[in-house]
Amino acid sequence: MAAEAAHPVDSARREADEAKLRLSGVAKSYAGRRRGTVQAIGGIDLDVRPGEFVSLVGPSGCGKSTLLYIIGGFIGADGGSVLCDGREVSGPGPDRGIVFQEFALFPWKTVLGNVTWALARRGVSRKDRPEQARRLLSLVGLDEAGRLYPSELSGGMKQRVAIARTLAMDSEVLLMDEPFGALDAQTRALLQEELLRIWDETGKTVLFVTHSVEEALYLSDRIVVLSSRPSRVRDVITPGFPRPRTREQVLADSSYAALYERIWAELREEGPA
Amino acid sequence: MTRLRAASISVAAVLVLLGCWEAAPRTGVAPDQSLPPLSKVLGEVWNVLRDGDFRSQVGLSAGRWAAGLGLAVLIGVPLGIAMGRAQVLRRLVEPLLALLYPVPKVALVIPLLLVLGLRMPSERAGETARIVVIALGCLIPLTVSATHGAAEVEPCLLWSARAAGAGPVRRLLTIVLPAALPQVLSGLRIALAVSIFSLVGAELLVRGKGVGAYLFNAYDIGRYERVWAVTVLVALAGLGLDAVYAWTVRRAVRWWEGDV
Numbered sequence: 399m400a401a402e403a404a405h406p407v408d409s410a411r412r413e414a415d416e417a418k419l420r421l422s423g424v425a426k427s428y429a430g431r432r433r434g435t436v437q438a439i440g441g442i443d444l445d446v447r448p449g450e451f452v453s454l455v456g457p458s459g460c461g462k463s464t465l466l467y468i469i470g471g472f473i474g475a476d477g478g479s480v481l482c483d484g485r486e487v488s489g490p491g492p493d494r495g496i497v498f499q500e501f502a503l504f505p506w507k508t509v510l511g512n513v514t515w516a517l518a519r520r521g522v523s524r525k526d527r528p529e530q531a532r533r534l535l536s537l538v539g540l541d542e543a544g545r546l547y548p549s550e551l552s553g554g555m556k557q558r559v560a561i562a563r564t565l566a567m568d569s570e571v572l573l574m575d576e577p578f579g580a581l582d583a584q585t586r587a588l589l590q591e592e593l594l595r596i597w598d599e600t601g602k603t604v605l606f607v608t609h610s611v612e613e614a615l616y617l618s619d620r621i622v623v624l625s626s627r628p629s630r631v632r633d634v635i636t637p638g639f640p641r642p643r644t645r646e647q648v649l650a651d652s653s654y655a656a657l658y659e660r661i662w663a664e665l666r667e668e669g670p671a
Numbered sequence: 672m673t674r675l676r677a678a679s680i681s682v683a684a685v686l687v688l689l690g691c692w693e694a695a696p697r698t699g700v701a702p703d704q705s706l707p708p709l710s711k712v713l714g715e716v717w718n719v720l721r722d723g724d725f726r727s728q729v730g731l732s733a734g735r736w737a738a739g740l741g742l743a744v745l746i747g748v749p750l751g752i753a754m755g756r757a758q759v760l761r762r763l764v765e766p767l768l769a770l771l772y773p774v775p776k777v778a779l780v781i782p783l784l785l786v787l788g789l790r791m792p793s794e795r796a797g798e799t800a801r802i803v804v805i806a807l808g809c810l811i812p813l814t815v816s817a818t819h820g821a822a823e824v825e826p827c828l829l830w831s832a833r834a835a836g837a838g839p840v841r842r843l844l845t846i847v848l849p850a851a852l853p854q855v856l857s858g859l860r861i862a863l864a865v866s867i868f869s870l871v872g873a874e875l876l877v878r879g880k881g882v883g884a885y886l887f888n889a890y891d892i893g894r895y896e897r898v899w900a901v902t903v904l905v906a907l908a909g910l911g912l913d914a915v916y917a918w919t920v921r922r923a924v925r926w927w928e929g930d931v
Contacts, residue, residue, distance in 0.1 A: 472830045491832040504829035506849040506926045515845075519835040547926040567835050 423478030440628025552621030554585035698733025751817025778873035816858025820851030
């Protein structure tokens, strides 16, 4: 106790070390359409532990994606701070990979080209890139598609490539902005399973924005329910389904229905922002 | 509609026009002298193509065309890309382009000639004026399309690149440029058409040498078949350029989903 008091910086760092991501009082407002400002995010505190899978759910328009972009460093917050590995986030960086709903592949590059591009940014030598790219594509279940262009792929395949490209950055944190939102139900279910497998194999820390309660329950260690604008953390739910888990197990779990109902009730209460 | 059917409708439209051209002078609807029937014009096309004088004029015109279009590409594309990424530059340059837009650029050849004539020998002034007019005409579609292309790069592409650690120069070269390429190319397609009519227009106004001058000379000496033959050749040159463009772009930009 006395030692900690003598070195407040050290103790703060040790605390931050336990959290892969630490959000304290993150706030964001926008210039309103007519006049004044609209407060979108009203002060969010959240710690994400290393290797944890955390989902963000909330009523539409509550700023889930905005929060993710702030953590990614793409837009700045007006207040509060984001720490990644104890360091203040001031811009995008390879320690935080991001996957977008609309895939964000480079359409002028082949599947292999998209992945090798990210490998090159990480400084992987030219001769090692093809091998590593193939390994990553294999990890996301795309062994055959290397020479195709994104325009020749289905939505599900595009998102697999985007995940492979983000994995190529080798960031420990994976930010995912409704990554399966643009996919049909079947592809979506398949990719959820694949994501769990990849997460299990790679040990990434995942922060996952979704509007699907089922998806959040199936995937997450913790589910953070945000309130409507200006959003704050309304509830944090730890489903506690055993891992590795299958969809059937999760759906059959005795607590599933109650958790589902609880989250939905909260979202209903918040209403659309 | 099947592709074959769609194509045959288009071919039919052209055939009807050509048929009317052949029939109008023969049936007396149009005076035979000023509008010779198509068959005679096509015969004259052959004569013109074999005319050594014409071929040397084509060489000259092609040089002006390449210089004017090349100048426009070299200035317009970088300018447009820069405008697309830098709001201040866009606000600065866009009103100037808007002013220039409705001005018939070909008509500028006369004031250009007046200004340039004071500073250089008239031969060079004429040459420069024609090239500048072509470049001005092509500059607008190239700049505007490059501006839009660069401004409309999806932010998440640039964000992905930033997250991966790509700096501003690399983002410009490896993200903005290829992402803007389809729009730049569609601007180039318009510029190709503009370049042809600016070239001939400038050559008609500032005579001397070139395809336009050759055309006007034929008119002066009353060889109307030749006037029409050169007109047909100019149209074919434009069509040919467009076909080459489409063929090249389809192969070079295989990744692009839209029409070329």
